[in-house]
Amino acid sequence: MSLECASCDVYACRVGRVDATPDDCPMRGPFPSLEELYDTDGARRLLYHSALVEAEGYGRWTRVREIAELAHRMEYHRLGVVSCPDMGMEADLAARALRRMGLDVVVAAPFEDCDPVGQALLLAEEHTHFNVLAGMCVGHDSLFIRHSRAPVTSLVVRDLRLAHNPAAALYTREGYSKTALYGRREPPVPGTFGGWSDELIADTARAVSDAAAGRETPPCRVEEIMDFARRSGVSHMGIVFCVGFRREARDLEAILQTNGFRVSSSCCKTGAVPKATIGIKDEEQVTPGKPEMICNPVAQSSLLEDEGVELMLLLGQCAGHDSATMASLSVPAVCVVAKDRVLAHNTVAALYRP
Ligand code: SF4
Numbered sequence: 414m415s416l417e418c419a420s421c422d423v424y425a426c427r428v429g430r431v432d433a434t435p436d437d438c439p440m441r442g443p444f445p446s447l448e449e450l451y452d453t454d455g456a457r458r459l460l461y462h463s464a465l466v467e468a469e470g471y472g473r474w475t476r477v478r479e480i481a482e483l484a485h486r487m488e489y490h491r492l493g494v495v496s497c498p499d500m501g502m503e504a505d506l507a508a509r510a511l512r513r514m515g516l517d518v519v520v521a522a523p524f525e526d527c528d529p530v531g532q533a534l535l536l537a538e539e540h541t542h543f544n545v546l547a548g549m550c551v552g553h554d555s556l557f558i559r560h561s562r563a564p565v566t567s568l569v570v571r572d573l574r575l576a577h578n579p580a581a582a583l584y585t586r587e588g589y590s591k592t593a594l595y596g597r598r599e600p601p602v603p604g605t606f607g608g609w610s611d612e613l614i615a616d617t618a619r620a621v622s623d624a625a626a627g628r629e630t631p632p633c634r635v636e637e638i639m640d641f642a643r644r645s646g647v648s649h650m651g652i653v654f655c656v657g658f659r660r661e662a663r664d665l666e667a668i669l670q671t672n673g674f675r676v677s678s679s680c681c682k683t684g685a686v687p688k689a690t691i692g693i694k695d696e697e698q699v700t701p702g703k704p705e706m707i708c709n710p711v712a713q714s715s716l717l718e719d720e721g722v723e724l725m726l727l728l729g730q731c732a733g734h735d736s737a738t739m740a741s742l743s744v745p746a747v748c749v750v751a752k753d754r755v756l757a758h759n760t761v762a763a764l765y766r767p
Contacts, residue, residue, distance in 0.1 A: 416439055427685075445684075477507065481514035485516075493539065500569065503569050507569065508547075545567075550637075556611060558745070601673050604648070647723040648675055648723070649724075650676055655708070677722050715741065
């Protein structure tokens with residue numbers, strides 16, 4: 414059974430129509446139960462509160478506000494904010510915004526060189542409850558996610574070409590970004606990937622960053638991700654996406670496949686579990702009175718890992734759902750887009766305005 418939710422035409426999981434799923438739907442085979450996937454009180458609370466924040470702030474709260482609301486509900490009072498050195502301004506702005514929303518914030522921005530493992534250790538010593546990515550290089554985010562002791566969520570995704578608005582590459586893929594995304598490159602060679610180590614991630618991230626620094630026009634995030642995958646020998650990528658990003662997931666899948674990568678993908682509604690199952694009342698749904706399923710972030714990562722993906726791409730998950738995915742992964746994750754329903758996913762805009 415292939416795992417290709419990005420190519421699904423029905424999205425029957427979204428409304429709980431298990432009877433109407435396509436033949437290659439993962440729900441047609443043995444599917445992990447909620448008890449198996451969320452086996453701690455913390456994991457279940459995160460699932461519950463992420464869903465409440467999603468519904469209450471739907472289309473009204475920016476990403477940074479959603480993160481603050483989730484932190485308060487989860488009793489994550491002390492937050493860490495991390496970035497690579499060239500994103501120090503965005504990290505400071507993120508910290509300022511979160512402090513305004515009543516949170517205690519520690520910024521772990523390195524002065525000169527990228528140091529994601531050192532930043533994760535520093536925040537562990539600072540006993541942060543929740544760590545916020547505010548702009549890290551491709552691969553350095555993977556290392557930070559691996560080493561963070563606290564749950565991680567994504568606020569700003571660094572994109573040198575698009576002023577940290579990486580979703581714009583997907584929306585302009587047939588226009589201004591076409592050459593950047595579909596330009597001639599060597600295809601990846603399946604079977605060359607030898608497994609991950611921190612050293613490989615760090616060396617590859619450095620090579621990607623050095624290559625970008627030497628270019629007159631900087632690469633966009635999606636280009637850097639493909640460069641990172643190629644240099645590390647990855648040929649099979651997994652996309653973990655929000656159902657609200659189904660069009661973007663299909664576009665990202667097309668870009669990666671055109672560049673020679675094998676792509677598997679998993680939609681957040683996979684499993685088709687009604688929200689009432691985790692105690693969410695009808696009036697607490699995004700749309701009361703309609704069938705509404707939970708986001709199932711650990712099922713997404715679990716299905717894709719079973720599929721053998723070598724690198725996981727996080728596309729538009731809600732605040733908290735991304736944290737659950739990141740915490741459950743054994744392969745590295747790279748952030749592609751952080752969702753912001755108010756700002757068309759340009760999360761950083763909320764930080765720049767006064
Ligand atoms: S899980 Fe949902 S999106 Fe994926 S194939 Fe099944 S119905 Fe389609």
